[in-house]
Amino acid sequence: MLETPVLIVGGGPVGLTASLLLSRYGIRSLLVERHAGTARVPKARGINARTMEMYRQLGIEADIRAAGLSAQSTGLIVWTESLAGREIERRVPGRALAKNLAMTPTSNCLCAQDDLEPVLRRHAEAAGPGELRFSTELTALRPDADGIGATILDRASGAATEVRAGWLIAADGAQSPVRRQLGLKMLGEEKVYDSVNILFRADLSPWVKDRPAALYFVEQPSLRGTFLTINATDRWGFLIHSLSHYGFRPADFTPELCVALVRQAAGLPELPVEVLGTSAWEASATVAERYRVGRIFLAGDAAHEMPPTGGFGMNTGVQDALNLCWKLAAVLKGEAGEALLDSYDAERRPLAELTTRTSLANALSMGRTARQSSAVLPRREFLNEQGLIFGVPYESGAVLPDGTPPIQAADPVTEYLPNARPGSRAPHVWLQRNGARISTIDLFGNRFVLLAGPDGGPWAEAAQGLRPEVEAHIVGREILDPEGAWQQGFGVSADGAVLVRPDGYVGWRSPGGSANAAAELRGVLDRLLAR
Incomplete structure (x- = not known):
C-alpha cells in the first residue's frame, strides 16, 4: 500500500503546477499521468500576466520565457484574406497596451504547451517532496469519509499498486474519468462548434516577419481559419473552425487535404508544407456543478471547458491550483479547519462561469461557431479582458469584508481598477x-x-x-x-x-x-x- 497526503490525477499544466505548489508548501503528493511524457503537440499557448505573476513567485518565470517566444515575435493580431493576400486589419491587443502593462511587474508570454510542460515537469521533479509517475493510470477510485482508496496501473509493466490518499485533485482533463465517476454534471452549452488543428512545417517568415503576431485570422468565403504562431518561423498550427459548416468531417483531413487548405489560407499554391499531425475537437462552454465532493476536488478542464477565444482555459486551470493548494496545505498542517476548503468552490467556480461566458461571447462575435455570421472582426473585449484577468474579487469565508463598497468598473470585463479591498x-x-x-x-x-x-x-x-x-x-x-x-x-x-x-x-x-x-x-x- 502506497500512502500519500494528496493524489493528483493528470500531468498537464494544472497537475504539474499543483505538484510544484504543494512541494513549495512542504506537502508530499503523488501525481499520476497515463501518458508516457509531457504534451507532444502545442495545444494551449498563451500565458496571461496573472499566471506569469504566479510563476514569477515560484521562481520559474525566466525558464518559461526562455522556452517560449519573445513579445517582439508575437506583438500583433492580424486579420487577412490570406497571408500573401490583402490584409484586413491588424491590432495591438489591449492587454499589451502601456496602461495595462503598468498594472503588473510581468507580462504575457506565448509558450506552447509542449514547450511549457517540460519546464513545469523539471521544476516539479526537482522541488520535492512531490513524486511524479508518468505512464501511470488511475484505474479504480474508492472515496470514503476518511480518505481516498485508489488503484494505479503502470502501463509499461502492467503492475498495479494500491494507493491511500488523504485528498485527491482531479486535473484529468475535459473528459475527466474522476468527474464522471462522481456523477457531476457540466452546466452550460456543449458542442458549440467543432474544429480541427493542423500542425505543420512551412517557412512562412517572408509573409509574417514584418507583422509578427500570435494569431493570423484568415477570412475567405469558403474557409475561415487561424494560423497559430508556434516558433514564428517554420512551425505553425492552422485551426479550422466549424467543420460541418463547410461540409468537412474529421476523417476527411488527410495529409493531402491539410496541405491544400494551408496553401489556400496562405494564398501560396506552391508552398512546401509538411503536415506533422491533426487533432479534431469540439468546443464547449460548460462549468461543473460543483468543484468539491468530499475529499475530491476538480481543477482545470475537469472543472470547466471554454472556447479558446481569449486564451483562458489553461490560465484558469493553473490558477485553480494556486487557489486550492495553499488551502490544502494549511489543512494538512493542522493550521486550518476543513471548512476552509469549501472556499475553493465559492471563489473559483463563479470566476470560471464568467470566464466561460466571456470566451463564448468572443467566439460568437467573430462568427467562428456553427452559428455562422458575416462578422469578421471581434467584439472590443477580445484580448482586452484586463478586468477579468486581474479584477474579479473573491467572496467566501476565506475573505473578511472591511465594510467598504464593491469597486464598480464601467465594464468589469475590460476595466481593471487596482484596489486592496478584501477579496481582491x-x-x-x-x-x-x-x-x-x-x-x-x-x-x-x-x-x-x-x-x-x-x-x-x-x-x-x-x-x-x-x-x-x-x-x-x-x-x-x-x-x-x-x-x-x-x-x-x-x-x-x-x-x-x-x-x-x-x-x-x-x-x-x-x-x-x-x-x-x-x-x-x-x-x-x-x-x-x-x-
Missing part, C-alpha cells in the same frame, strides 16, 4: 528593498504576508509567533515606498495594515491602527482559516 488580487506597486526595485507581487506566494504602513509597528509585532507563519513588512521602514504610492494603492493610512493570502489575494484589511492588534490579528486568522 493585491495590487502591484513598485517598492524598494536593500536598494533593489521590487513589486509588492514579489512579496507574496509562500505564506501569509502582512503589509503595514510606516506607523504600523504594532501590527508587525502582532504578526510574530502566529500560526501559520505570517511574514510582516513595514512599508516605509525596511521596505521603502519611493513613489509614495503604496498607502493609496492599498487603501490604508500610516498605521493601517493588510493581510495577503499565499495566493496573492487580500484576506483582510484595517485602514488604521487597533487598540489590541495582537488579539485582532489572531482573530482574523482564526476566521480566515475556519478554525
Whole structure:
C-alpha cells in the first residue's frame, strides 16, 4: 500500500503546477499521468500576466520565457484574406497596451504547451517532496469519509499498486474519468462548434516577419481559419473552425487535404508544407456543478471547458491550483479547519462561469461557431479582458469584508481598477528593498504576508509567533515606498495594515491602527482559516 497526503490525477499544466505548489508548501503528493511524457503537440499557448505573476513567485518565470517566444515575435493580431493576400486589419491587443502593462511587474508570454510542460515537469521533479509517475493510470477510485482508496496501473509493466490518499485533485482533463465517476454534471452549452488543428512545417517568415503576431485570422468565403504562431518561423498550427459548416468531417483531413487548405489560407499554391499531425475537437462552454465532493476536488478542464477565444482555459486551470493548494496545505498542517476548503468552490467556480461566458461571447462575435455570421472582426473585449484577468474579487469565508463598497468598473470585463479591498488580487506597486526595485507581487506566494504602513509597528509585532507563519513588512521602514504610492494603492493610512493570502489575494484589511492588534490579528486568522 502506497500512502500519500494528496493524489493528483493528470500531468498537464494544472497537475504539474499543483505538484510544484504543494512541494513549495512542504506537502508530499503523488501525481499520476497515463501518458508516457509531457504534451507532444502545442495545444494551449498563451500565458496571461496573472499566471506569469504566479510563476514569477515560484521562481520559474525566466525558464518559461526562455522556452517560449519573445513579445517582439508575437506583438500583433492580424486579420487577412490570406497571408500573401490583402490584409484586413491588424491590432495591438489591449492587454499589451502601456496602461495595462503598468498594472503588473510581468507580462504575457506565448509558450506552447509542449514547450511549457517540460519546464513545469523539471521544476516539479526537482522541488520535492512531490513524486511524479508518468505512464501511470488511475484505474479504480474508492472515496470514503476518511480518505481516498485508489488503484494505479503502470502501463509499461502492467503492475498495479494500491494507493491511500488523504485528498485527491482531479486535473484529468475535459473528459475527466474522476468527474464522471462522481456523477457531476457540466452546466452550460456543449458542442458549440467543432474544429480541427493542423500542425505543420512551412517557412512562412517572408509573409509574417514584418507583422509578427500570435494569431493570423484568415477570412475567405469558403474557409475561415487561424494560423497559430508556434516558433514564428517554420512551425505553425492552422485551426479550422466549424467543420460541418463547410461540409468537412474529421476523417476527411488527410495529409493531402491539410496541405491544400494551408496553401489556400496562405494564398501560396506552391508552398512546401509538411503536415506533422491533426487533432479534431469540439468546443464547449460548460462549468461543473460543483468543484468539491468530499475529499475530491476538480481543477482545470475537469472543472470547466471554454472556447479558446481569449486564451483562458489553461490560465484558469493553473490558477485553480494556486487557489486550492495553499488551502490544502494549511489543512494538512493542522493550521486550518476543513471548512476552509469549501472556499475553493465559492471563489473559483463563479470566476470560471464568467470566464466561460466571456470566451463564448468572443467566439460568437467573430462568427467562428456553427452559428455562422458575416462578422469578421471581434467584439472590443477580445484580448482586452484586463478586468477579468486581474479584477474579479473573491467572496467566501476565506475573505473578511472591511465594510467598504464593491469597486464598480464601467465594464468589469475590460476595466481593471487596482484596489486592496478584501477579496481582491493585491495590487502591484513598485517598492524598494536593500536598494533593489521590487513589486509588492514579489512579496507574496509562500505564506501569509502582512503589509503595514510606516506607523504600523504594532501590527508587525502582532504578526510574530502566529500560526501559520505570517511574514510582516513595514512599508516605509525596511521596505521603502519611493513613489509614495503604496498607502493609496492599498487603501490604508500610516498605521493601517493588510493581510495577503499565499495566493496573492487580500484576506483582510484595517485602514488604521487597533487598540489590541495582537488579539485582532489572531482573530482574523482564526476566521480566515475556519478554525
